[in-house]
Structure formats: structure tokens, C-alpha cells
Amino acid sequence: MTRVAILGGTGYTALELLKILARHSSAKVTAITSRTETSPIREIHPSLAGRFDLSLENLSPQQLKERADVVFCCLPHVASMEAVPGLLEVGLKVIDLSADYRLKDPEVYAKWYGHAHTDAGRLSSAVYGLPELYRDRIRGTNLIANPGCYTSTSILALAPLIQQGLVEPTGIIIDAKSGVSGAGRTPKQNILFAECNESFGAYSVGNHRHQPEIEQILSESSGRNVDVIFTPHLTPMDRGIEATIYAVPKAKATQQELLEVCRAFYQNSPFVRVVDRIPTTKDSAYTNFFDMTIRIVKDRVVILACLDNLIKGASGVAIQNFNLMYGYAETDGLL
Structure with a gap:
């Protein structure tokens, strides 16, 4: 014990x-x-x-x-x-x-x-x-x-494709949203009910503290110089993170091929679920699971990922x- x-x-x-x-x-x-x-x-x-x-x-x-x-x-x-x-x-x-x-x-x-x-x-x-x-x-x-919660979502979503050299390590856009509990329990004006309920917006555009953390870990783990644009948003829900990530493919690959790369990468990771459907924050709420999927849209790889910000x-x-x-x-x- x-x-x-x-x-x-x-x-x-x-x-x-x-x-x-x-x-x-x-x-x-x-x-x-x-x-x-x-x-x-x-x-x-x-x-x-x-x-x-x-x-x-x-x-x-x-x-x-x-x-x-x-x-x-x-x-x-x-x-x-x-x-x-x-x-x-x-x-x-x-x-x-x-x-x-x-x-x-x-x-x-x-x-x-x-x-x-x-x-x-x-x-x-x-x-x-x-x-x-x-x-x-x-x-x-x-x-x-x-x-951190944003960093875990972003890094887990991108690591397999960057490490395998399947997407460009630069020009990545991370569009992420967090529930209000991500701001902590200390009272602040922007997280008062009357301020954030029925409202949705970005914050810390271009200067959020998690951006260098994302870049550092993805660069270190892949051996490539990774550069991202990270934009967080506050959503009127208690908990959860959703990230929609846009990356440029380095070679032609199908959606299924990219999903299989991710499944192989995380085959020994019990809390990562690479799914075919588009995940939502309710799927992973109150659990330690990280859910992700991939879509090919025109000339971009789009990764969609969710986790519970307070748990995973x-x-x-x-x-x-x-x-x-x-x-x-x-x-x-x-x-």
C-alpha cells in the first residue's frame, strides 16, 4: 500500500x-x-x-x-x-x-x-x-x-501522424474548446454563470501558454521541428475538451489507412480509443478515455479528438x- x-x-x-x-x-x-x-x-x-x-x-x-x-x-x-x-x-x-x-x-x-x-x-x-x-x-x-488538458488532447491526436511522417510538422491548426472547469475553481468574472452561459468565444489567441508545451513535446517525441497555431475557446459546459485539428498530408493516404496507423501506435495504450465515428465530449466525460478519429477533407487531414479535462x-x-x-x-x- x-x-x-x-x-x-x-x-x-x-x-x-x-x-x-x-x-x-x-x-x-x-x-x-x-x-x-x-x-x-x-x-x-x-x-x-x-x-x-x-x-x-x-x-x-x-x-x-x-x-x-x-x-x-x-x-x-x-x-x-x-x-x-x-x-x-x-x-x-x-x-x-x-x-x-x-x-x-x-x-x-x-x-x-x-x-x-x-x-x-x-x-x-x-x-x-x-x-x-x-x-x-x-x-x-x-x-x-x-x-495539461489542451496539451494532452493535441499531442495525443497528432503524435502518431507526425512521428510516422504522414503530415507536415508545420502549418498545423488546432481549434480547441474547453468546459468552464478548465479555468479552475477560483472565482473569476469570465466564468461567472451570467458571463459564460449561452455564450461561446475564443481567448488568448496567439498567446496561450499551452502552445509552447504542445510544440515542445511533439518536436521532442518526433525528432521534427513542430509548429502549430493553437486557438482555445470557452464553451458553456462543465467539463470536456474537443479539438478539431487541421494538418497538411505529406503523401496520399486514405482515411482508413491513417486510422489504422493510429490504432497501431496506441495498441498498448488502454485509454486511447481510435474510433470511426466523430467523438463528442459526452463520450469521454467522467472517464479517463481519449477518443479520436480522422477525416480527409479536400487537401487536409482533419483530426477530431475529445477527453475529459479534469480526468484524462x-x-x-x-x-x-x-x-x-x-x-x-x-x-x-x-x-
Whole structure:
């Protein structure tokens, strides 16, 4: 049994982690932290009543070490890089759900996140936590940079075709949409009900923080210089990601041939479903599945992909990473 601590227990990703860990065969949650709250977790997340008899605490790394083996870090960007070094130094393993350890270049991080990286020496050793691409590296690490929801959708959709040299690695357009929970639980004007209900629109056009992450991982995993235009949209639904991606084919191929390439690429990935139908966000909602299909439209390859932003796009893939770190079945606890 592996002892688990959640660092930053008040948000949506912590809630989803706790729901999954409650049914995990080999994990026991022993601590949940907060810098400001001391309430029982059932008062912060009422759906956890009867599942966990724990209260939020403000614990030091040494106190966490006495009670846990691994920490899921659910802190915001910047706050995470301040906490992670102390956790690693006392011998804890860390799965970080922020973006603080995803980008390898500290200058790129500073440009896109507006803050100098204070733990830049660890960026090169942190393993990007996308099991479908980095399963073997994840097994041997003590620091995982959990991917984001938009990035997981985009990378998983494009990786097979880019790695096989079937589409051009440049000129890719990613048109993506997210449910409101992707903005987090902290109140903001743009996610108030009266602001986002019955409304749909793009945001962060040309400067969304996930663009360099998508380009970095696709370039690294394929050995090609990948360049994308990424445009996110906020949709008036609770959860889910849908991405419609346009790429230029490098050679003539049928829709079925491209689908078979993707099925072969993901044949050992239990949570990827390459389907013939066009997927919708409801198909993967509340699950750890990623669904994708392909269409040929005129002179373009069109990839359509969906996942649940809080599970496969955050907490679910974090549990996949946990399972791989500790040698458990990759599917343990996951739907």
C-alpha cells in the first residue's frame, strides 16, 4: 500500500484525484493540505462525505514525509515550484499538476508565464507525464510534470501522424474548446454563470501558454521541428475538451489507412480509443478515455479528438503516472 498526500486540496483536480484514489486498490490517502483552510475535506468537497475522514492541514515537507510516500501537487503555477524542491529533498516522489516543470527552457517558461523559474535546475530531469509517449521514463523518475488538458488532447491526436511522417510538422491548426472547469475553481468574472452561459468565444489567441508545451513535446517525441497555431475557446459546459485539428498530408493516404496507423501506435495504450465515428465530449466525460478519429477533407487531414479535462486531462493521467511509478496496473482506479 502506497501512502499518498494531496498538496492543495481545495480545487477541482484534487477533488477528482480523491474520487479516484478512494477506489484504488493500492493507495491510501494520508494527508490533504491547504495553506489557508483547516476544515474537514467533506466540507470543502461535500461529495467526499463518507469517503475520507481527513481535514486540511498546513504541513511541512518533513511532516509530509512522515505520513506519505508520494505527493500529488495541485498548487497553482509558481506556487508549485516553491513547494516541490522541499518535497524532493526529504525523499518524497512528486507528481506535479501545475505547468511549472513541463517546459524545459526556463526562458520559455518566463516568457509565457511571466515569472522567472526558481527551480530551473530540475527542468531537464522532470519527466513529462504522458504515458502514451513516455511510459518507460515515468517508471524510473521521482518528479513527473503532469500534462495539461489542451496539451494532452493535441499531442495525443497528432503524435502518431507526425512521428510516422504522414503530415507536415508545420502549418498545423488546432481549434480547441474547453468546459468552464478548465479555468479552475477560483472565482473569476469570465466564468461567472451570467458571463459564460449561452455564450461561446475564443481567448488568448496567439498567446496561450499551452502552445509552447504542445510544440515542445511533439518536436521532442518526433525528432521534427513542430509548429502549430493553437486557438482555445470557452464553451458553456462543465467539463470536456474537443479539438478539431487541421494538418497538411505529406503523401496520399486514405482515411482508413491513417486510422489504422493510429490504432497501431496506441495498441498498448488502454485509454486511447481510435474510433470511426466523430467523438463528442459526452463520450469521454467522467472517464479517463481519449477518443479520436480522422477525416480527409479536400487537401487536409482533419483530426477530431475529445477527453475529459479534469480526468484524462489532469487527475486521471496523474493516477496513470502514479501507477507506472509504483508498478501497479496502469488502469488501477480508473474508468
